[in-house]
Amino acid sequence: MTWPLRALRENFLLKTLALALSVMIWAYVGISEKPPTTSREFMAEVVAINTPPPDLIVRVRPEPVPVEVTGPKPEVDSIPANGIRAVVDLSTARAGTNQLRIVGYRGPREGMSLSFRERRMYAYVDVEPKLRKRMRIELGFVDRPPFGQQFAPPRITPSAVDVVGSKARLDRVARVVAYVSTQAGSVREEIEVHALDKSGVLVEDVEVVPRAALVELTLVDAPATRTLVVSPSLRGRPQAPYVVSDVLVDPSQVTVIGKSEDLVPLTNVPTADVPVDGIRADL
Known part of the structure; x- marks a missing residue:
């Protein structure tokens, strides 16, 4: 029997026991360092990604969805009550539907070791067709021309714009106005156009296309x-x-x-x- 082989066989049992003990100690240390996991129920706020189809208006209803979150106990315990987000993709919306599939969940911070068990697969949305209304632009003057002068008839390019939105919103729009600040001089500039209701209040959730118009005003002597x-x-x-x-x-x-x-x-x-x-x- 050669020397290396004889050395290997000597105290073989003790060496095997030592190896097994080392593995057990390593496993115990690994388990003891890993924090325990826990699960907790949350009501996730629904957030949207991407844009809806061009012919649709999609609004996510402010209704949270239930979800079970599992992860290391310190991480789960650190999540605030409103710290989970449910994600829906607006590009998947279709006319005649009021639900969007939840495509994922987000925790309050990146890098958290969390898993999510959904309680509901869909979030509720409102889907409406996108309509257009053509309207002529009116001018609103922030100030007045100097004494003894007045403005010649204005030139507005384009003279009309499209107001885009849902039927309910478009029914509220009474006029579109570009507000001009003359600063006691002639004007030639791009001015934003606003959609207003009959009381002069700005109508939200509508789009004006194009957003601005070129306004040209010339001062002339007033009679x-x-x-x-x-x-x-x-x-x-x-x-x-x-x-x-x-x-x-x-x-x-x-x-x-x-x-x-x-x-x-x-x-x-x-x-x-x-x-x-x-x-x-x-x-």
Whole structure:
């Protein structure tokens, strides 16, 4: 028997026992270092990924779904009551359905050793067809032009936009408005267009296409105005012994519009000739 083989066979039983004891110690240490697992029920908030089909509007209902979470006890115990998310894919929505398959769950942090046992496979959603309404753009002025000036007729490009949304939302939209801040000067800029209801309140959950319009406004001199007394002009004389004792004019004043230099010398506005020649009674 050679020396290596003889050395191997000596104390073979003791060596086997030592090896087995080492394995047992290693297994015990591994088990003792691994924390115990536990399970806990949560109500998971539903969150969405991706976008719905272009012809649909999809809204996830705010109804949490039950799920059982299993993992290391310290991790599970650290999860707040609202710390689990159920994920649905909006791109899978179809007309005529009110449910979306839950495609996964998320914990409050990355890297947690959690497993999820779903209690419900679907989340509830509202699916509506996406509609369009064509509307002309109106201008709303944040400020006024300088004294003595006014804006020429505006140019808006495009002059109309599409308002996109559900039927209920579109029924609320009364007008679309681009608000202009002139800052006492002419304007040429892209301005956002807003969808408003009849009370002037912004309508949420609708899309304006395109979102902005090019608005061009030019300042021009505004015509001056002046209020003047109407002066009647009488032609001829009444038949004797009658005379004109009083003249009533209605309206007694008028507003005259024109260039300032033309209005300054005016003191009244004469009427066309009123013939009174030979009259013997009131006109």
